[in-house]
Amino acid sequence: MSASTPPPVVRPPVIETRALEKVYSAGTEAEVVALKGVDLTIAHGEFVAIMGPSGSGKSTLMNLIGCLDTPTGGQYLCDGIDVATLDREQLAELRRDKIGFVFQGFNLLPRMSALENVAMPLGYARVPHDERAGRARDALAAVGLANRGGHRPSELSGGQQQRVAIARALINRPPVLLADEPTGALDTKTGEEILALFKRLCVEGHTVVLITHDPDIAAHADRTMVMRDGELHEEGPFDTRIAQASAGVTP
Template sequence: MTGAEVPIIETRALGKVYSPGTQAEVVALRHADLRIGRGDFVAIMGPSGSGKSTLMNLIGCLDTPSSGQYLCDGIDVATLDAEELAVLRRDKIGFVFQGFNLLPRMSALENVAMPLGYAQVPPDERRELAHETLVAVGLGDRASHRPSELSGGQQQRVAIARALINRPPILLADEPTGALDSRTGEEILALFKRLRDDDHTVVLITHDAEVAAHAGRIFVMRDGEMHEEPGFGSRESGVVEPQIPGPGRAP
């Protein structure tokens, strides 16, 4: 990422406090500075309760910060009303979860096509785009199968296809290999790398260091604070970014 490029994800001193000013107050995130470029593959790693899921919810515009600023593709999300925020979330961000979250009575094709209904895409075009996306994740021959007729890895591929159907530049994956065996997990991680190569930005939330090692950059969260692990970068291209405390990086 060059200095002239606008980060696809940028947070500035982002913080989140639950139940502030009460005995139940919890500081879930402290002064998180993050710059992620288009086409980056980033892992955010930490144990349960470290703040990584809070950060993902803020990046995914599922929650609002208590302090700081979040720019999504150059847009300050705090300036958006509820409708504008929903449009940004639909167009910019795809979500993949550990539990797949597929509707059991729908076929793979219908599950993938579902977000296009909210975007008011005509049914024929919806089905065509859904089939193309299933082909892209290697499941073109499973379009008519329901989730119960698919393996865990295949269900996760359907979930990834659904996340990609609106062609969002950002893919947020929360423990996407957590319910899979190691071999299937490796296949899903290889798919994320291909998506990265197609210019998607992949942000992977995980507690597993072996999973995180597949990413080009790794951030570690402890007690709501985030630190980038030195020595990681765009390894395939030979470009390694230094450890950077925040957006005020030196040129």
């Protein structure tokens, strides 16, 4: 490398946790240790599945990654930013700018059109009205719904509603999409289409973290992590039978 050539820019992991812990009702008879020393590193552009049965801690981990809750111990860095150093307003800005949420239940407002649902987060970001509509149309086009902007949720199929929800999650161009059982309310074929969309988004530079209890869904990810009693374990080359056993699922 010549002296005039700048060194390559090394991006920090988009998600990094170090010995992350979460304890509910600490010091009481009702104490629950939900997370035990979780170390997790996810790079930009990865598609990672975190799976486990109910009560394993995966929902708690999702809430911490999404900055919806605070850890009891350890450290969480989101795109290189130590979340613990942020005040409430800064935390809300990080959540808005860095993380898009996709849920099983779609969470669309029934009286709003698809375009209005997608554009809604831009209002909180104080984006001018004309720009909101243009960006919302672009986001709908990116998920294959360019001609459905005027339809309300009741006029859309389940798969189309989930695509609208994904477009809404993308509207602020966050580096991370956090998807909690995003195919749970969909039939198998439509679920496969949504997972294919996530893969395409990763190719385009987004990072997708998929929370699921289903090994067949997790098999679509590049990497699979399994929660067991509050501890996070990374699987090797994906084997459905091993993942099922780890997650407490009967084949």
